[in-house]
Amino acid sequence: MIKFLDLQKQYKSIKKEIDTKIFEVIEKSAFVGGEYLTSFEEEFASYCDAKYCIGVGNGTDALEIALWSLDLPKGSEVLVPANTFIATSEAVSRNNLKIKFVDCDENYQISPLSIEKNITKETSAIVVVHLYGHPANMDKILPLIKKHNLKLVEDCAQAHGAKYKNKKVGSFGDIATFSFYPGKNLGAYGDGGAIITNNQELANKCRMYANHGRSSKYGHEFEGVNSRLDSIQAVVLSVKLKYLDNWIKRRQEVANLYLDKLEKIENISLPKVNKDTQPVWHLFVIKVKNRDSLKEKLQKEGIQSGIHYPTALPKLKAYEYLFDEEYLSYKACNEDSLLLSLPMGEHLENKEIDYVVEVLRKNFI
Numbered sequence: 033m034i035k036f037l038d039l040q041k042q043y044k045s046i047k048k049e050i051d052t053k054i055f056e057v058i059e060k061s062a063f064v065g066g067e068y069l070t071s072f073e074e075e076f077a078s079y080c081d082a083k084y085c086i087g088v089g090n091g092t093d094a095l096e097i098a099l100w101s102l103d104l105p106k107g108s109e110v111l112v113p114a115n116t117f118i119a120t121s122e123a124v125s126r127n128n129l130k131i132k133f134v135d136c137d138e139n140y141q142i143s144p145l146s147i148e149k150n151i152t153k154e155t156s157a158i159v160v161v162h163l164y165g166h167p168a169n170m171d172k173i174l175p176l177i178k179k180h181n182l183k184l185v186e187d188c189a190q191a192h193g194a195k196y197k198n199k200k201v202g203s204f205g206d207i208a209t210f211s212f213y214p215g216k217n218l219g220a221y222g223d224g225g226a227i228i229t230n231n232q233e234l235a236n237k238c239r240m241y242a243n244h245g246r247s248s249k250y251g252h253e254f255e256g257v258n259s260r261l262d263s264i265q266a267v268v269l270s271v272k273l274k275y276l277d278n279w280i281k282r283r284q285e286v287a288n289l290y291l292d293k294l295e296k297i298e299n300i301s302l303p304k305v306n307k308d309t310q311p312v313w314h315l316f317v318i319k320v321k322n323r324d325s326l327k328e329k330l331q332k333e334g335i336q337s338g339i340h341y342p343t344a345l346p347k348l349k350a351y352e353y354l355f356d357e358e359y360l361s362y363k364a365c366n367e368d369s370l371l372l373s374l375p376m377g378e379h380l381e382n383k384e385i386d387y388v389v390e391v392l393r394k395n396f397i
């Protein structure tokens with residue numbers, strides 16, 4: 033079986049270090065807060081070239097808390113890409129703000145043209161998602177942010193370590209968020225997330241909000257939430273962070289092999305690497321017309337694959353209330369060409385990639 037993702041293989045490769053650190057936390061009963069969390073927060077801030085990092089319970093909370101910290105006008109509009117995971121838009125509604133979906137470009141990233149078209153007097157912020165590990169087009173987005181005096185949140189849940197013009201994602205906006213869900217490029221052994229920023233005031237607000245609005249043990253300046261990255265997750269992430277760049281390098285090699293070997297197959301549309309970007313290939317997403325039957329054939333030949341995402345957000349039942357005719361024409365909603373995610377990760381060996389390519393070729397030529 034060619035696995036879509038192989039967390040067991042990854043664990044085996046770092047088992048000794050992981051086990052030692054987890055038992056250290058248990059032996060010290062240092063489960064919540066304290067030195068292990070602080071160390072990881074410092075290491076991750078440094079990895080992202082950010083001043084501050086706040087560990088939180090998951091990537092969804094990270095988005096909600098980050099948006100909350102910006103103190104946007106109640107009921108104002110926040111632009112969100114149509115092609116992402118629902119967590120991105122949920123965070124907007126949970127802050128009593130209005131979701132406005134924007135279209136994606138040919139590479140399924142948020143489209144600067146669509147952003148421009150959708151900005152109104154009511155718009156207060158944009159949540160940019162560096163989807164599939166590809167940096168969004170910041171050169172086109174940043175001038176719009178400046179021109180319209182908007183706030184920028186970067187959802188980096190799928191893009192730890194990705195670079196745009198040699199600068200890490202998460203350093204372009206006011207604040208950025210990460211998910212450490214186990215399947216992410218940097219994944220915990222449970223849920224986890226983080227917020228990064230260079231703005232001390234925002235960092236302090238987020239830290240307090242994520243911890244019941246606390247300024248001292250029983251001093252609460254305001255009501256917040258309980259959203260913490262626990263110490264067991266923090267040590268797992270500290271160990272894995274040391275390997276992340278090597279894992280990313282292997283993902284880039286795997287992507288280059290796919291790109292090279294699949295190039296000549298006519299009916300497969302391949303992901304593009306935009307100029308000045310260093311994607312981290314959280315997912316390798318191709319576009320094909322016969323997606324569902326192809327997925328079944330791959331499964332029969334022992335190859336796992338995924339779909340990210342089967343339904344664009346504006347078409348979900350959850351967003352029926354936002355219905356807008358124009359959403360039906362959005363690229364992410366266009367069901368002519370369908371997205372299929374091939375196995376991707378540092379676990380893949382060259383001969384496994386060759387096998388995936390061979391099976392795809394057999395189905396198209």
Ligand SMILES: Cc1ncc(COP(=O)(O)O)c(C=O)c1O
Pocket residue numbers: 090091092093116117119120161187189190210211212213223224225
């Ligand atoms: C783009 C994006 N944003 C946010 C999230 C939410 O992260 P979490 O699952 O850690 O809450 C995810 C996770 O799937 C994601 O892919």
